Amino acid sequence: MSRVVILVIDGFGVGAMPDAGAPRPGDAAADTLGHLLDDHRAATGRRLQLPVLEALGLGLAHPHPELAPVPSLPVAAGRAALGYPGADTYAGHQTMMGADFSRVTAVRLAGHLDEVATALRASGHHADRLAGRSLLVVDGRALVHDNLEADPGVNWNVSARLEDLSFAEIVSIAQVVRSVAPVARVIAVGGHADAPLESFVRDGDLGTVGLDTPASGFYRNGGLAVRHLGAPLDHTRRLPELAAAADIPVTLVGKAADVLACDAAICCPAVSTAEVLGLTLDAVRQAPDTALVVSNVQETDLAGHQQDASRYAAVLRRTDAVLGALLPLLASPGDRLIITGDHGNDPVIGHAGHTREYVPVLIHRPEATGFDRLPTARTLADVGATAADALGLRAAALGNGTSLLRPVGGSAGAPR
Structure with missing residues (x-):
């Protein structure tokens, strides 16, 4: 029995990938989270307070002096490469759900x-x-x-x-x-x-x-x-459809409801962060012992497009606060809260486009002790495969991806 929540913080990058500067050379310096933390310190003289994300290992995904270096909750934490060309929400979500988007056609x-x-x-x-x-x-x-x-x-x-x-x-x-x-x-x-x-x-x-x-x-x-x-997809090899075929209830919240468009899922589209997070909490409260919830916090991405670092910080703080209410709802052995992103959107980079960055992968495991440092995942598809394993599904049935987790009981990471 496992309730799995994948919370995608849209545009939540943790540093440029090696090819980030290909379309725009300045993007080689992209660092959504790092620049956000630096901007908040410069603007206010204080740390950006993200206590729950730090407890879940954000400092492992992005070592930064403003972040706690060691998580205080049982997590496995690291980062993922995107696994698809460019930096795009649709391709990011489809890749995360197991679709092969490595050959996206990009034409004017x-x-x-x-x-x-x-x-x-x-x-x-x-x-x-x-x-x-x-x-x-x-x-x-x-x-x-x-x-x-x-x-x-x-x-x-x-x-x-x-x-x-x-x-x-x-x-x-x-x-x-x-x-x-x-x-x-x-x-x-x-x-x-x-x-x-x-x-x-x-x-x-x-x-x-x-x-x-x-x-x-x-x-x-x-x-x-x-x-x-x-674009047309093999929906039979995506995580939502695999879960639904196994009689596991699936709920898609926020932008995920539009982007993933699964007929077998309960779809709850929304844009405002308060509504998205409220719907996510409701979905978990109403979920049976085994269920999948995929939710997207979109307003971080909108703030990046607007080059508005203060708005981005405010949305991230609001998300962090609701995570504090979500964690107690996922306290049974086998439950998983997976927090990640779909690409970067650096709010101080100087343009309104997405940035090609690694994204965090924070996996809360209430039955574990200590924490694990995850190696950098090669693709967001590994997030979907990890969720499939937790739900008792065959990760190999997805179009792409490999589970990131060892069985619980493996060695935990030691504090730095």
């Missing part, structure tokens, strides 16, 4: 404008370039454009103001784009902007052109609506 919309426009017109829409640039205006209200927040060419967006189109209409346009798109994800985005969207179009890296979503006001004006339309 510019090379497919005619194909996309033809598909939209065949569906009854008007589709034209915006002032001759490499993006489309659909029905005079929606933009089809490169996503400027992930690595260049990984995702395309369909964006519109909710005053101009309903979110269902935005999703309908995105579904047409998805039908011809070779990229990992087409993202439907609706929100409330400070001005017409055309005024926020800008050039991105490597010849991309798109909407500067953070500048538009979508993230700060409330009412943000997002739907992730992913």
